[in-house]
Amino acid sequence: DSRIFGLTGGIGSGKTTVAKILENMGFSIYYSDARAKDLVNESAYLKSEIIKLLGEDAYNKDGLYNRKYVANIVFTNPGKLDVLNSIIHPAVKSDFKNWLQNREDKEIIFKETALLFELDLDKECHQSVLVTAEDNARSKRVMDRDGKTYREVLNIMNKQMPEKEKIKRADFVIYNNGTLEDLQNEVEKVKSEIMALQF
Ligand code: ATP
Numbered sequence: 001d002s003r004i005f006g007l008t009g010g011i012g013s014g015k016t017t018v019a020k021i022l023e024n025m026g027f028s029i030y031y032s033d034a035r036a037k038d039l040v041n042e043s044a045y046l047k048s049e050i051i052k053l054l055g056e057d058a059y060n061k062d063g064l065y066n067r068k069y070v071a072n073i074v075f076t077n078p079g080k081l082d083v084l085n086s087i088i089h090p091a092v093k094s095d096f097k098n099w100l101q102n103r104e105d106k107e108i109i110f111k112e113t114a115l116l117f118e119l120d121l122d123k124e125c126h127q128s129v130l131v132t133a134e135d136n137a138r139s140k141r142v143m144d145r146d147g148k149t150y151r152e153v154l155n156i157m158n159k160q161m162p163e164k165e166k167i168k169r170a171d172f173v174i175y176n177n178g179t180l181e182d183l184q185n186e187v188e189k190v191k192s193e194i195m196a197l198q199f
Helices: 015-024 032-042 044-054 067-076 078-101 135-146 150-159 163-169 180-195
Strands: 003-008 028-031 108-112 127-132 172-175
Touching: 003 015, 015 028, 015 108, 015 127, 015 180, 028 032, 032 044, 032 078, 032 108, 044 067, 044 078, 067 078, 127 163, 135 150, 172 180
Parallel strands: 003 108, 003 127, 028 108, 127 172
Antiparallel strands: none
16 A cells, blocks of 8 residues: 655645655655546536536536636535535545555655645545745745735635644644745655655
């Protein structure tokens, strides 16, 4: 079996950047959130279940998932969001299982998931790695990346699990308050610690 490391972090923490660094080091990464976005388009089963729940408009005329439309509905209807998640999550879970089958025995893999702790998905991993950074650094990066305002980023940050709680829960913590070069060094350190583990 593979050694599964859950990789997570709040908005703008740099978890995707860390995932890319790990990928460049030769590790296999499963990008849960990106896969979920693909699966709603690829899976006929998901498509039919989502249309049953949210109506035909959940997909555009070209057959692609209409993220904006769905976001609008579930924003005003949290009950529907729960049902939508209960449709999508098992599909990602089984997609991940399939993906794992193509990994080497004892291979160290990283599963990047934004809501790793919020959804208790760390229980399905051997260990967890959190990427964290100070609020100011995170909000600045997201404002630069997405053109969001400071308020908008702050609103999202305030809805996520507090960093303190995540830090307590994570097995490894990567602090991303410096340059990208600093981040590379931090990831090297965690890599050495992980490689030294006995499973
Ligand atoms: P989200 O959950 O919002 O997708 P994320 O945790 O995946 O965020 P990234 O996309 O990796 O975060 O990083 C956010 C932005 O900040 C990216 O544009 C990335 O290039 C940049 N960034 C990350 N770390 C640093 C750093 N140490 N110095 C400068 N820019 C950084």
